[in-house]
Amino acid sequence: MSALYKNYQRADLSFERGEGVRLFSSDGGEYLDFAAGIAVNALGHADPYVVRALKEQAEKLWHVSNIFSIPEAEKLAQRLVDSSFADMVFFTNSGAEAIECAIKTARRYFYDQGQPDRYEIITFTGAFHGRTLGTIAAGGNEAYLTGFGPKAGGFPQVPAGDLDAVKAAINDKTAAILLEPIQGESGINVFSTDFLRALRTLCDEHGILLILDEIQCGYGRTGKMFAYEWAGIEPDVMALAKGIGGGFPLGACLATEKVGASMVPGTHGSTYGGNPMACAVGNAVLDRISEDGFLDHVEEMGKYLSWSLQQLAQKFPNEVLEVRGKGLMAGIKVNQPAGELVAKLRDQHLLVAGAGDNVIRFLPPLIVEKQDIDEAINRMEKAFSA
Ligand SMILES: *Cc1c(COP(=O)(O)O)cnc(C)c1O
Numbered sequence: 001m002s003a004l005y006k007n008y009q010r011a012d013l014s015f016e017r018g019e020g021v022r023l024f025s026s027d028g029g030e031y032l033d034f035a036a037g038i039a040v041n042a043l044g045h046a047d048p049y050v051v052r053a054l055k056e057q058a059e060k061l062w063h064v065s066n067i068f069s070i071p072e073a074e075k076l077a078q079r080l081v082d083s084s085f086a087d088m089v090f091f092t093n094s095g096a097e098a099i100e101c102a103i104k105t106a107r108r109y110f111y112d113q114g115q116p117d118r119y120e121i122i123t124f125t126g127a128f129h130g131r132t133l134g135t136i137a138a139g140g141n142e143a144y145l146t147g148f149g150p151k152a153g154g155f156p157q158v159p160a161g162d163l164d165a166v167k168a169a170i171n172d173k174t175a176a177i178l179l180e181p182i183q184g185e186s187g188i189n190v191f192s193t194d195f196l197r198a199l200r201t202l203c204d205e206h207g208i209l210l211i212l213d214e215i216q217c218g219y220g221r222t223g224k225m226f227a228y229e230w231a232g233i234e235p236d237v238m239a240l241a242k243g244i245g246g247g248f249p250l251g252a253c254l255a256t257e258k259v260g261a262s263m264v265p266g267t268h269g270s271t272y273g274g275n276p277m278a279c280a281v282g283n284a285v286l287d288r289i290s291e292d293g294f295l296d297h298v299e300e301m302g303k304y305l306s307w308s309l310q311q312l313a314q315k316f317p318n319e320v321l322e323v324r325g326k327g328l329m330a331g332i333k334v335n336q337p338a339g340e341l342v343a344k345l346r347d348q349h350l351l352v353a354g355a356g357d358n359v360i361r362f363l364p365p366l367i368v369e370k371q372d373i374d375e376a377i378n379r380m381e382k383a384f385s386a
Pocket of ligand 1: 093094095096097099128129130131180184185213214215216217241242
């Protein structure tokens with residue numbers, strides 16, 4: 001009997017080590033990992049460069065708390081600022097915490113402007129922003145809210161992609177609009193670049209903030225550093241996590257100076273957030289992702305994955321109903337519950353992630369190669385033919 005909470009439906013499978021896009025199970029099996037810890041292992045498993053950075057930092061200093069200056073955090077923050085719209089950064093240990101900080105930053109900004117009643121954040125159906133009390137309210141998924149007391153207020157939700165509904169929802173309480181440019185958990189739903197641009201325009205017209213949750217779709221996954229770049233827009237606040245630590249717990253909330261300056265001493269904090277260990281790893285991950293041609297590789301592999309999945313859909317039209325996604329954040333809608341197909345693929349030693357709407361997610365490490373994708377498609381064909 002496991003002493004762990006029963007809140008996860010775990011597969012009866014555990015791993016001993018990993019290397020690149022491969023995982024090796026305790027019983028000696030070799031698996032192709034197209035789940036990557038749910039878009040976390042951006043560089044695959046045991047990337048030698050990141051491992052070295054972690055070991056070097058581990059022998060020097062792990063944690064000092066935010067009572068002190070942390071050079072590794074200063075460095076990583078400056079690099080994130082240099083590669084994004086942002087002017088300042090708050091480090092967290094997880095995605096949900098990064099969203100919490102984004103919510104607090106937006107609300108505090110309007111409070112500082114003498115508009116404390118402007119605290120509402122408009123969200124979209126299908127959203128997922130984490131599992132804290134604040135982020136389940138923002139996500140609005142009833143299944144995640146049920147049984148946990150009153151839903152935190154201030155998160156009106158409108159149908160995904162419905163611009164008129166957004167317009168209708170904006171009032172003198174509205175502080176911001178929050179969305180994932182590509183929804184992950186609900187089934188790889190890509191918001192169009194037109195829609196993202198229209199939201200930016202709406203925010204500017206109404207003096208409200210655009211908050212992006214790029215926890216899953218950001219950090220190179222779509223072939224650009226951040227997914228918002230495809231739309232040629234910039235948010236005011238953005239949450240990052242998952243790929244940013246490559247497997248080490250790390251998240252970040254990025255903001256413009258104008259908005260982030262409201263978070264003065266005492267307004268927020270985290271014991272671990274941005275500690276030397278996490279930021280040393282974060283810097284090493286960013287070194288790798290910033291290498292010449294890295295993002296081009298992601299884009300190329302993304303196109304190849306998408307093409308391969310289209311071929312698969314043509315070969316198995318009854319099984320694969322739709323191909324979705326951008327870059328290495330791809331999904332197929334299938335004709336069976338996602339969980340069942342995930343298990344069948346696991347039997348073929350291919351690891352993928354389920355999502356809502358009967359969608360299977362492919363979130364391979366960004367270092368994936370064509371032959372890995374071929375192999376994954378091969379294993380899918382086997383599963384469909386079985
Ligand atoms: C994973 C995820 C989160 C939550 O991140 P945690 O690290 O699990 O708290 C929030 N938003 C999106 C889009 C995610 O994919």
